[in-house]
Amino acid sequence: MTTDSAARPTTARSEGGSRSTTAYRALENDLRAAIGGEVRFDAGSRAMWSADASNYRGVPIGVISPRDAADVEAAVAVCRTHDVPVLPVGSRTSIAGQAVNTAVAMDFRTHMDAILSVDPDARTATVQPGAVCDAVRDAGKPHGLTFGPDPSTHNRCSIGGMIGNNACGSHSVAWGKTVDNVASLEVLTYRGERLVLGGDGTETGAIPDALRALGARVADDVEKHVPELTRRVSGYNLDQLVPGNVNLAKALVGTEGTCATILSATVDLVESPPARALAVLGFPDAYHAADNVMIVREHSPLTIEGMDAGLIASLRALRPNETTSRMLPEGKGWLYVETGGATRAEAEAAAQAVADAMRAYTTGAVVVGEPARMAALWKIREEGAGLLTRSPEGGEAWPGWEDAAVPPERFGAYLREFDKVLEDHGRKGIYYGHFGDGCLHVRIDFDLLSKPGVQNFRDFMTAAADLVVAHGGSLSGEHGDGQARAELLPRMYPPQIITAFEDFKGIWDPDDRMNPGRVVRPATMDENLRVQLGMPTMPDEPKLAFGHDRGSFHRATRRCLGVGKCAVDTGSGVMCPSWNVTKEEKHSTRGRARLLFEMANGEIITDGWQSDEVAESLDLCLSCKGCKSDCPVGVDMASYKTEFLANRYHRKLRPRSHYSMGALPRWLRAVGVLPAAAVEGVNRLAQVPLLAKVAKKAGGIDARRAIPPIARETYTARAARGLPMSTVPDLGVAPGSRGPLLLWTDTFTDHFDPEIAADAVAVLTGLGYRVELPPKNVCCGLTWTSTGQVTAARRVLARSLRAIGPALDAGIPVVGLEPSCTAALRSDAAELLPDDPRVPLLARQVSTFAELLARHADELSAVAGTGNGAALVQIHCHQHAELGSEPDRAVLAALGVDATVLDSGCCGLAGNFGFEDGHYDVSMACAERALLPALRAADETVDLLADGYSCRTQVRQAGEREPVHLAQIAYRSLRG
Structure with missing residues (x-):
């Protein structure tokens, strides 16, 4: 049986993505009338659903989200009446291109997920x-x-x-x-x-x-x-x-x-074993790891996964602060062998038995049974697809040939020959995979931007297919054929099997309207390549440096591969807070990245920097930077938002909040020169309802937000007047014996919480440092950066670097108290001033308060002792993304504080975001995911440690308790 319409052209198929949405207006209207779920034919939705996790692009006719089976039946009936194709999709993380097509995409994740x-x-x-x-x-x-x-x-x-x-x-x-x-x-x-x-x-x-x-x-x-x-x-x-x-x-x-x-x-x-353990086996290289999988299989493990040294090298280059890979045993290739048991001891014994049996073949072995350590090790393996997509210098690698499988007993031989095929075609690939089943995952540095590169891609794919078939394998070992490999099926199967595939499809779908062009009568592997179809039409002259993408915004828009880690439905974690609140694709990192890619292309999103679709999507981006660290590919949506706002409002009137909160340091400096009584008067006026309403309206601030009180006198003003500060704890170190140290007096600490700076200086002085302050007001420019005022941010930061330049040149350490400002100095500075010779000094000399104290953990422990209270720790999202929190944990332990680090993600305030008009509900919903419930459940004697001013403000305005900074806890613990 064959299809009765395979050869006939139809309007929907022949014109496909080139047709405007208006051409399908009747289809859209009929779908809206027929189903209770969402029907989206707008440009933004079609742009976001135009790609999966593969190399391919297929702009859908429209996107629908049925609520139940009756909706599905009704929707398919409408599509049948209009003779348009249908594409059922789930999370759209497919890697072979089967989840994109010029069809009505039927999204099942939104409602039909029970x-x-x-x-x-x-x-x-x-x-x-x-x-x-x-x-x-x-x-x-x-x-x-x-x-x-x-x-x-x-x-x-x-x-x-x-x-x-x-x-x-x-x-x-x-x-x-x-x-x-x-x-x-x-x-x-x-x-x-x-x-x-x-x-x-x-x-x-x-x-x-x-x-x-x-x-x-x-x-x-x-x-x-x-x-x-x-x-x-x-x-x-x-x-x-x-x-x-x-x-x-x-x-x-x-x-x-x-x-x-x-x-x-x-x-x-x-049946799932109640307990599991992991034996990590090291080998001289991945070949030897592959050679030995059959021996490991004799022990009937649950898992045999493999990794190459290249993956670990990429991980360490992309995330210099990560520590998990240090747990791996010596070697340049590894096998993860998971075992199960009724108890942890039984599972660990089974893992140890594997390690012992493999001792003659390995370069080392580690057995891990502690769940958190196992999860950390598994995270390396699970994020391989993203980690290998980009090199630290911006080099690109692609799927396409990423999951072929051969009989496991032939895997080592196949791996060696596969590397020869790579070499013959001038390609490089780093791999990992399901070694126990002979399945290899690899990302390859194909050149998909040029015609010779695409021809090389075709040649390689054909040669790789022939190699797999020669080993009795399968072109796909788990990701399917899609568009990437379906063209190659005749190299694996004889004509009579290919004909049988066509007959199978024809029995089910004689009209060829279910995801056409996949598996049977497929599109070729080099049609519909996303980077080819999506060639940018906008000038590539970014205002930020985009150093990780070789100075190219267009290259940055290709960074998202669609692996979907930003769209994970959890009650915790940093990425992506807006998606976790709204559950809408346009508020995920992936959705925003897709819109930016299509904006640069100009086919679907046609208004460039003035696109309202992109602006609406980015409006709820908190610029928390969680994606920069938690996205396996390192998508940095905060920077992309800055770039978008900078271009959208170039020489144009900006939102009111950009002038108020974007320039907040400037306004605070103006207030800071007033006498203390005058500042107190300003605070009182801000509490007068009518005046506060007018002020918030003028500043673009949500009416439900309170205006934070400004300190009567800044720390820097008090220090300049020589007024008494916090008493220096006696740590048994000679004053000034450890030399000078420059305290970065950030705007937020100085003007809102100066007592934090006072306690920090006391602790640092007690440790033997001679604490100095910048000779002038300094600012990292973050508020201007986050609102897209790049020119102003650049000017502010350059002025600050001139102020502390002599200290940097002298090699004096710089300590920051506000995580967002410290992170801005260590990372954003390179985006604003890439050619400033002092910017690299910031990356080396600027540290957090915790990082400096961690160097003296033994001294702190000797003085502080134990039993210094308990604390819930809210890690600032910029600290999570750029700086890490291991030093904080070490310092709290040294101070004798019983600390619980919350997995709460962004507090929801995120600088100006939570204050801006229209953001309050999302802001508070972010806080309610984990942070505020954890506080309500905690005993009132437990501190909330929040080094970030935004985090402290969110908690204060929620009325839960008065939060503290690490400097305050350290001071209290050391003073007894």
């Missing part, structure tokens, strides 16, 4: 297609069960997407692929047939009958030409149609949305 039931006796769970993998695993946990497949995107990928791709993950050695864990499916065809497919093969009707007939016809060819391989994902599952082995539900797994739409799925659950 776990309908869990049957612990049958060991099954019935879920909607948008249910996230980890949610299913969590549902089974109370019963000692889990869903076996767990891709590295397990905390965001959907079950529907996993079924579409036949996803696997790290535990496939123990529990197989998704196809091995599907019990039944409820599906809907494009023509409206609704079927329930079980595992007994007894379904009746035209489609089941035709499928069984196809299986009988191709049984001999399947036996001869479809390899028996644990990681065979390429092509359709014809082996599930062979007489004696018919399972129509499993046959539909891995069809990539090309056959039917999943309405619900019943999946098998497996």
Whole structure:
């Protein structure tokens, strides 16, 4: 059976993305009338859904989010009436291009994400297609069960997407692929047939009958030409149609949305060991790691994952402050071998047995059973796809050939020959993967921007396909064929199998309207390349340096690969706070990056820097910088927002908040020269309701925000007058014996919390430093930077560097008390003044208060002793992103403080963000995710340690308790 319309052109397919939205106005109107879920045909939504995590781009006709199965049926009926294609999508983290197409994209993550039931006796769970993998695993946990497949995107990928791709993950050695864990499916065809497919093969009707007939016809060819391989994902599952082995539900797994739409799925659950441990084995190189997987498999582990030294080198270069990789044993290639047991001791014993058995083959081994350390090690492996996408100097690498699989006993030989193919084509790749199943993940430095580069890409892909086939492998080991590899299927399968694939598709979708051009009659691997179709049309003359992207804003817009870590539904974590509150794609880092990419291209987002779609998306970006550190690719949306605002308002009237809060240091300096009584008068006037209302309206401040009181006198003014400060604790160190130290007197500490500076100076003086202050007012320019006033920020920072220049030139350490200002000096300065010779000195000489105190932990411990109270610690998001918090933890331990570091993410105030009109609700919702509930649950004697002024202000205005700075805790602890 073949399609009856495969060759005929249609309006939707022949004109596709070139048609304007108005051409589909009737379709849009009919969909709005038919379904209760959202219908989005706007330019912004189409731009955000135009890419997945692959190299490809396909602008959808529109995006719909059905609320239930009835919505799905109604939507498909409308699409059928209009003869337009349909593309079911989940989290859109597909790497082969199967989640983008010129079709009506049906988004299942927004509403249809429920776990309908869990049957612990049958060991099954019935879920909607948008249910996230980890949610299913969590549902089974109370019963000692889990869903076996767990891709590295397990905390965001959907079950529907996993079924579409036949996803696997790290535990496939123990529990197989998704196809091995599907019990039944409820599906809907494009023509409206609704079927329930079980595992007994007894379904009746035209489609089941035709499928069984196809299986009988191709049984001999399947036996001869479809390899028996644990990681065979390429092509359709014809082996599930062979007489004696018919399972129509499993046959539909891995069809990539090309056959039917999943309405619900019943999946098998497996017993999950109560405890797990990890044996990390070191080898001379990745080849030797691959050579030894069969020996490790004899121990029946849960996981055998591999990594190459190149991945660790990339990690350390991109994140110099990370410490997890130090746990790895000696070697240049590693295997992660996970074991299970009834207890932690039993699991660790099993892991130790693996390490002992492999002693003759390894360069070292480490056994880890502590859950937090295991999670940290797994994070390296799980973020490999993102880590290897960019080099520290901005070099780009791409997927395309990233998950081929061969029999594991041939993996070492395959790896050596694969490197030769890379060398022959002038390419470089760093790899990792599911070594225990012979599956290799790699990112390769393809040149996809030039015609010769694309031809080289084609040549390499063809040669790599032939190598895999020669080893009896599969072009895809878990990510599917999509557009990346479907063209190569005839190199893996003979013509009669390819014809059978076409017949399989034709039985399900005779109109060829389900995700057309994928698997069967595919688009070629070099069509629809995102960087080719999305070539920028705007000038590339950024106002920031974009040093990590070789000075190119356009290159920065390509940094997002769509891995979706920013769209993880959690109650904690730093990235991405606005998405976690609104759950809207346009408020995720990924959604914003897609809009910026399309803005630079100009096809869908046509207004450039004046785009309202981009402005609306960026409006709720808190510039928290969480994405800069937590996104595996290092997308820095705070910088992108600055660049956008700088260009959007260039020589134009700005929002009121840019003039008020963007220039806040200037206004505070003006108030700071007033007598203390006059400052107190200003504070009283700010509390008069009518005056406060007028002032907030004029400054673009939300009416629900209180104007923070200004200190009667700044610390710098008191110091200049020689007034008494905090008493210096006696730490047994001679005054000034450790030489000079410059305290960066930031605007916020100086004008709002000068007592913090006083306590900090006392502690530093007690440690033997001669604390000096800058000769003039200094400012890092952050408020101007975050509001896109780059020229002003550059001028402010340059003036400050001139003020402290002699101290920098003399090698004097500089200590900051405000994390956002300290982070700005260490990182943003290079974006504002890349050619200033003193900027590199900032990166070397500026430290946080905690970093300096950590050098004297033993001295602090000797004086402070133990039992100095308890504290909840709110890490400022800029500190998390740029500076790290290990020194803070070390200092608190040395001070005898029982500290609990909150995994609360951004407090929600984020500088000017939470004060700006229209942001209050989102700001407070961010605080309510973790921070404020944790405070309410804590005993009133527990301190909230918040070094960031924004964090302290958010807590103060929420009325929870008066927060403290590390300097205050240190002073109190050392003074007894």
